[in-house]
Amino acid sequence: MTLMPNMTTDAVLTADTHLIQSFADLNLLKQDGARTVIVGADGTMVRDSEGNQLIDGIGGLWCVNVGHGRKEIIDAITEQLTQLDFYSTFYNFTHPAAAALAEKIASLAPGHLNKVYFGNSGSVANDSAVRILHHYNNRLGRPKKKKVLSRIGAYHGSTHLAIAMTTPLYSEGWDHVEGLVHHLKSPHHWREGGGLSETEFCDALVQDLKDNIERIGAENIACFIAEPIQGAGGVVVAPEGYHTRMAAVCADYDIKYIADEVVTAFGRLGHFFASQDVFGHTPDIITTAKGLTSGYQPLSATIVSDEIHEVISRPGGMFLHGMTYSGHPAAAAAGLANIAVMEQEQIPQQVRTTGKVFENALRGLADLDIVGEVRGSHFMMGIEFVKDKATKEGFAPEDAIGLKLAKAAQKRGLIARPLGNILILSPTLILSEEQIAKIADILRESILEVTATL
CATH class of the missing domain: 3.40.640.10 (Type I PLP-dependent aspartate aminotransferase-like (Major domain))
Structure with a gap:
């Protein structure tokens, strides 16, 4: 006999949920399909309730530094x-x-x-x-x-x-x-x-x-x-x-x-x-x-x-x-x-190298039309998006540019955090250089897709 409650995803996915989520539009969460339900994780990856494998580009929330599932x-x-x-x-x-x-x-x-x-x-x-x-x-x-x-x-x-x-x-x-x-x-x-x-x-x-x-x-x-x-x-x-x-x-x-x-x-x-x-x-x-x-x-x-x-x-x-x-x-x-x-595993020492690779890979996105500034250091990066690079004019809140970009990235297998006109990346600290390159590719493709709709 198990002492754990039934934790099927059906209960989480219903619009009428008992859970109050942090920093969320609670009205929006009343809609079916508004949530992403994470059900598993290993290393640099997480798995959602639909079976999609996603790079954890936000490290849980700035925190899963050594990666998921460390025995x-x-x-x-x-x-x-x-x-x-x-x-x-x-x-x-x-x-x-x-x-x-x-x-x-x-x-x-x-x-x-x-x-x-x-x-x-x-x-x-x-x-x-x-x-x-x-x-x-x-x-x-x-x-x-x-x-x-x-x-x-x-x-x-x-x-x-x-x-x-x-x-x-x-x-x-x-x-x-x-x-x-x-x-x-x-x-x-x-x-x-x-x-x-x-x-x-x-x-x-x-x-x-x-x-x-x-x-x-x-x-x-x-x-x-x-x-x-x-x-x-x-x-x-x-x-x-x-x-x-x-x-x-x-x-x-x-x-x-x-x-x-x-x-x-x-x-x-x-x-x-x-x-x-x-x-x-x-x-x-x-x-x-x-x-x-x-x-x-x-x-x-x-x-x-x-x-x-x-x-x-x-x-x-x-x-x-x-x-x-x-x-x-x-x-x-x-x-x-x-x-x-x-x-x-000398993870901080490794970050001094791989973190700079990550930072430089994201800075390479600065050539894209709506990328105003790529900023941060090592595995703590933000990308701010603008309508006009010369004036630094940002997008209006109703444009929801960060959310659109986060959705486009997630569709391609990457979780990134939207914050108004900014996309934040704070992944686990154990990314390989191949995964870093993949993240940069996903972000470029996502930015180009969203730019084409503006």
């Missing part, structure tokens, strides 16, 4: 569940898997980032970072030092606080924490540079930071939060030197720097962490999730500096923050096994 990780989860299915890391309780994973993460993180708080999503990791800094400032007798600097184009999650730190576009029709977060200018040179050179644009962004600090008052600002490369805001790479310069300004004003590496950590840019190894600075906090377990279990980590931890662990106060499943044994086991696979 090493599945076995580690199973073994952990057999030994200890669950115990919390509340109060004075802990367990070996969480302790071992925290130690491993600290050994990989840059500089003085040696203390790890576990959550279960990137949103929770970022919420935790801000709550920790608020408590940190309370303990230092600075109760007004609470405001957060973020950026237009940022994506930091969808909980009530994280969505406030996210670019306002994602809050349309929804409420969020008011008055706490201030958004700095977008670091997107191609869209926002206005004729400035990249260096001049970077100067302007740094000045914008200084102007906002002076306006708000450094005594009121707890932190600046930034993704090394903006992800769901359109895969935007800031000008060269941006992060080191912004970090230096923050340090001058005693403002903590949070690097949101929910997407960029664990190999996507060729290193376990990108802040120091790719962008040349060590933040005060790094948040991560997604690639930490390659999506095999929900787990996030908020990694804080020794200095922050020293303050929040002083006598006379409690750390009144926690989730039931923080450091779940099975999730921690998945994280340890995932990192072991990455180290044994």
